[in-house]
Amino acid sequence: MATVVPNSMNVSKVDNERGVIDSSTELDAGALFVLQSRGSWIHCGFHLTTSIVGPVIFSLPFALALLGWVPGVLILTLAALVTFYAYNLLSAVLEHHEKLGKRQIRFRDMARDILGPGWGKFFVGPLQFSICFGAVIACTLIGGQSLKFIYLLYNSNGTMQLYQFIIIFGAATLFLAQMPSFHSLRHINLFSLILCLAYSACVAAGSIHTGKSKNAPSKDYSIKGSQENQFFSAINAISIISTTYASGIIPEIQATIAPPIKGKMFKGLCICYAVIGSTYFSVGISGYWSFGNQAQPTILANFMGDGQPLLPRWFLLLTNIFTLMQVTAIALVYLQPTNEVFEKWFADPKMDQFSIRNVVPRLIFRSLSVIIATFLAAMLPFFGDIMALFGAFGCIPLDFILPMVFYNVTFKPSKKSLVFWGNTMIAVASTLLAAVGAVASVRQIVLDAKTYSLFADV
Numbered sequence: 087m088a089t090v091v092p093n094s095m096n097v098s099k100v101d102n103e104r105g106v107i108d109s110s111t112e113l114d115a116g117a118l119f120v121l122q123s124r125g126s127w128i129h130c131g132f133h134l135t136t137s138i139v140g141p142v143i144f145s146l147p148f149a150l151a152l153l154g155w156v157p158g159v160l161i162l163t164l165a166a167l168v169t170f171y172a173y174n175l176l177s178a179v180l181e182h183h184e185k186l187g188k189r190q191i192r193f194r195d196m197a198r199d200i201l202g203p204g205w206g207k208f209f210v211g212p213l214q215f216s217i218c219f220g221a222v223i224a225c226t227l228i229g230g231q232s233l234k235f236i237y238l239l240y241n242s243n244g245t246m247q248l249y250q251f252i253i254i255f256g257a258a259t260l261f262l263a264q265m266p267s268f269h270s271l272r273h274i275n276l277f278s279l280i281l282c283l284a285y286s287a288c289v290a291a292g293s294i295h296t297g298k299s300k301n302a303p304s305k306d307y308s309i310k311g312s313q314e315n316q317f318f319s320a321i322n323a324i325s326i327i328s329t330t331y332a333s334g335i336i337p338e339i340q341a342t343i344a345p346p347i348k349g350k351m352f353k354g355l356c357i358c359y360a361v362i363g364s365t366y367f368s369v370g371i372s373g374y375w376s377f378g379n380q381a382q383p384t385i386l387a388n389f390m391g392d393g394q395p396l397l398p399r400w401f402l403l404l405t406n407i408f409t410l411m412q413v414t415a416i417a418l419v420y421l422q423p424t425n426e427v428f429e430k431w432f433a434d435p436k437m438d439q440f441s442i443r444n445v446v447p448r449l450i451f452r453s454l455s456v457i458i459a460t461f462l463a464a465m466l467p468f469f470g471d472i473m474a475l476f477g478a479f480g481c482i483p484l485d486f487i488l489p490m491v492f493y494n495v496t497f498k499p500s501k502k503s504l505v506f507w508g509n510t511m512i513a514v515a516s517t518l519l520a521a522v523g524a525v526a527s528v529r530q531i532v533l534d535a536k537t538y539s540l541f542a543d544v
Contacts, residue, residue, distance in 0.1 A: 113435065114429075114430045114435055115429045115430055115432075115433035115434065115435040115444070116425075116426035116427060116428075116429040116430030116433075117191055117192075117341075117426075117430075118429075118435050118439070119266065119267060119429050119433060119435075119439045119444070120266075120267050120268055120422060120425050120426040120429050121191050121192070121267070121268055121338060121341040121342060121422075121426060122267045122268070122269045122342065123191075123341060123342060123343060123344050123345060124269050124342070124344050125269050125272060125342040125343050125344060126343070126344065126350070127343065127349075127350035127351070127353040127354045128353075128354070128357070129269070129272040129275075129342065129343075129354075130339060130340070130342065130343050130350060130351060130353075130354030131279075131353070131354040131355075131356070131357025131358055132272055132275035132276045132278070132279055132357075133268070133271070133272070133275050133339045133342060133354075133419065134333070134336075134339055134354050134355060134357070134358035135275070135278070135279045135282065135357065135358045135361050135362075136271075136275040136278040136279065136412075136415050136416055136419050137333045137334075137335055137339065137416070137419050137420070138330075138331060138332070138333050138358060138362065139279075139282045139358070139361055139362060139365055139366075140225075140282065140412065140413060140416045141228055141285075141384075141409050141412070141413055142329065142330050143286065143330055143365060143366055143369050143370070144289065144369065144373075144384040144385045144386055145326050145330070145383055145384060145385075146162070146326075146327070146330065146366060146369055146370030146373065146374075146385075147293075147369070147370055147372075147373025147374040147376075147377060147381040147385045147388075148323075148326070148381045148382060148383050148384075148385070149162075149322075149323040149324075149326040149327050149370070150162070150323075150370055150371070150373075150374040150381070151307075151309075151374055151377075151378065151379045151380075151381040152309065152316075152319040152320055152322065152323035153309075153320055153323045153324075154307065154309055155307060155374075157320075158323070158370075158374070159367075159370075159371070161323075161324055161327055162327055162366065162367065162370060165327050165328055165330075165331050166331060166359065166362060166363070166366070168486065168512060169331040169332075169485060169486070170355060170359055172485060172486060172489035172490065172512075173333070173336050173351075173355055173485075173489070174351075174352060174355065175489040175490065175492070175493040175509070176196075176336045176337065176340075176489045176492065176493075177336070177340060177351035177352065177355075178493065178497075179196065179200070179489075179492045179493055179496050179497075180196070180337060180340050180347070180351075181347060181348050181351075182496060182497070183196075183199065183496075184345070184346070184347060184348075189341075189345070189347075190337060191337065191338065191340075191341035192337055192338060192341070192426070193210055193211075193214050193334075193335070193336070193337045193338065193484065194206035194207070194210045194211035194214065195337070196210075196337055196492060197209065197210035197211075197488070200492050200495050200496055201491070201492075201495065210484070210488070213479075213480050213483065213484065214334055214335070214423060214480075214484060215423060215424070215427070216476065216480060217332075217334045217476055217480035217481060217484065218334060218335065218420045218421075218422075218423045218424065219420070219423075219424055219455075219459065220472075220476045220480075221334075221416070221417075221420040222417050222420050222421055222424075222455075222456075222459045223459045223462050223463050223466075224463075225413045225414075225416050225417035225420070226252060226255055226256055226259065226417060226459050226460050226463035227252065227463040227466075227467060228409075228413050229251075229252070229255035229259075229410055229413050229414065229417070230248055230249075230251040230252030230253075230254070230255050230256075230463065230464070231248065231251070232406045232409050232410040232413070233251035233254060233255060233410065234246070234248055234251045235386070235402075235406050236403060236406050236407070236410075237251065239395070239399055239402060239403060239406075240399070240403075248464070248467060248542070249464035252460060252463050252464045253460060253464065255410075255414075255460075256456060256457070256459070256460030256463070258414065259414060259417050259418070259456050259459075259460070260452075260453055260456040260457070260460075262274075262414065262418055263418065263421055263425075263452045263453070263455075263456050264448070264449060264452060265418065266439060266440075266448075268338065268339075268341075268342050268419075268422045269342050271415070271418055271419065271422075274415050274418065275415055275419070277411075277415070278411075278412050278415035278416070279361060281408045281409075281411055281412035281415075282361065282365060282412055283361065283364065283365065284408045285405050285408035285409050285412065286364070286365035286368060286369050287368075288401065288404060288405040288408065289369050289372070289373065289385055289386070289405065290368040290369055290372040290373075292389060292397050292401065292402075292405070293369075293372040293373045293375070293376040293377070293385065294372050294375075294376065295397065296376050296377075296388075296389065296396050296397065297372075297375060297376030297377075299396070301391065301396060302376070303376070303377055303378070303380055303388075303391075304378075305375070305376075305377075305378045306378045306379050306380070307374075307378050307379060308379060309379065310379050318526045318529060318530075321519075321522050321523055321525075321526040322474070322523070322526050322527070322530065324519060324523070325474060325477055325478055325482075325519070325523040325526065325527065326474070326477075328477070328481065328482055328485075328486065328519070328523075329474075329477035329481050330366070331362075331485070332477065332481035332482075332484070332485045333485060334480070334481060334484045334485060335419070335420070335422065335423060336485075338422060338423060338426070339354075369385070373385040373388070376388075386402075386405070386406070389402060417459075421452070421455065421456070424452075424455050425448075425452060425455075428447070428448070428451040428452065428455070429444075429448065432447040432448075432451060433447060433448065465540050466540070467542050468534065468537070468538045468542070471527070471530055471531050471534055472531070474523075474527040474530065475524060475527040475528065475531065477523070477527075478519075478520050478521075478523035478524040478526075478527050479520065479524055482516050482519060482520040482523065483516075483520060486512065486513070486516035486519075486520075487512075487513045487516045487517060487520070490509035490510070490512050490513040490516075491509075491513060493505075493509055494506060494509050494510070
């Protein structure tokens with residue numbers, strides 16, 4: 087909404103009266119303009135769902151195929167429980183600091199205040215920025231691939247290249263990226279929530295229909311490959327599942343909630359995980375049941391048997407349109423940390439958010455970030471392998487390790503308590519998983535390197 091934004095001194099004074107932030111803290115333009123605290127817990131649920139649930143769930147049948155029925159479903163469930171717990175720990179830490187009179191609104195702020203300035207500036211900040219911008223690149227690539235799939239569905243002999251579709255998707259994202267704040271995405275993210283339910287229902291229904299049809303593929307649930315390949319495949323599968331639950335911007339999402347924030351994040355997480363429960367398990371289990379160890383890295387590829395669709399063309403078209411629209415919303419959400427940094431550097435917090443002084447640099451630098459992401463997506467169509475490495479190095483530390491560390495350092499639970507040892511064990515196990523997952527990701531990149539080609543039409 088086009089409202090006059092008071093200067094940072096006034097905001098600090100008002101917020102201090104509410105007990106929100108330290109009176110000595112002057113809000114920068116990134117906090118004032120991008121991370122506006124005006125939302126409700128329902129809006130928070132929309133943001134959380136869009137940041138976590140996306141087309142990446144199409145890889146869950148493939149992950150289950152690498153693990154088998156019992157380990158696969160067990161790890162899928164365990165990852166849901168651990169991340170729900172971890173995100174609630176982050177929320178508890180944020181609420182604790184708000185009570186102390188200093189509300190933290192960014193992940194790097196938490197690291198700075200809890201672990202020390204160096205952790206926020208040199209570790210958490212760059213790590214989060216890399217993961218979020220990498221997610222924007224991945225979304226742009228997926229959007230281009232969805233457009234190309236729709237194109238080939240009705241024009242199998244078409245000559246347009248993948249990079250052209252990526253540019254088309256990037257142009258649409260460039261326009262929507264000008265939305266002024268995270269809070270302004272609330273209606274888009276509500277639509278995103280509906281879309282992920284829609285395409286998940288389509289994929290689950292399509293998998294069941296294919297599995298029961300006369301042309302159903304033979305169902306083999308054995309795990310393929312040598313013991314070495316099975317080991318690394320299992321690690322890759324665990325990394326895939328862990329990454330599907332990752333967010334990396336939990337503090338920024340909680341920052342959009344209007345104070346007081348107590349209890350609101352938990353309600354938002356309940357909305358998000360209700361959606362997760364109805365999408366992850368339906369897509370993963372139905373896809374693996376239908377295709378067994380023949381499940382492809384994206385289940386949509388299994389719906390094309392020998393180049394011919396196993397489902398009606400209109401059904402595949404609808405599924406891809408839902409996917410295309412939702413991945414646009416995801417890209418917008420993960421642009422917010424980049425937008426916040428640009429606003430902090432180039433906007434003037436003492437002037438109106440929609441003044442010429444602030445609108446011009448916003449337009450320039452947001453457009454530039456989308457253009458760079460689009461160029462990299464077109465140049466690196468194998469970016470999925472690189473994102474797997476990012477997931478091991480970034481998503482697991484931000485979403486599985488740091489919440490446990492932040493909680494133990496902030497609240498200092500007794501070393502004899504279950505909470506302390508539970509958090510410590512999760513952090514240690516996640517660290518080992520990140521290390522082994524990074525090795526497995528590098529191994530996969532080496533194995534696939536011979537197939538890589540810049541600007542390839544895949």
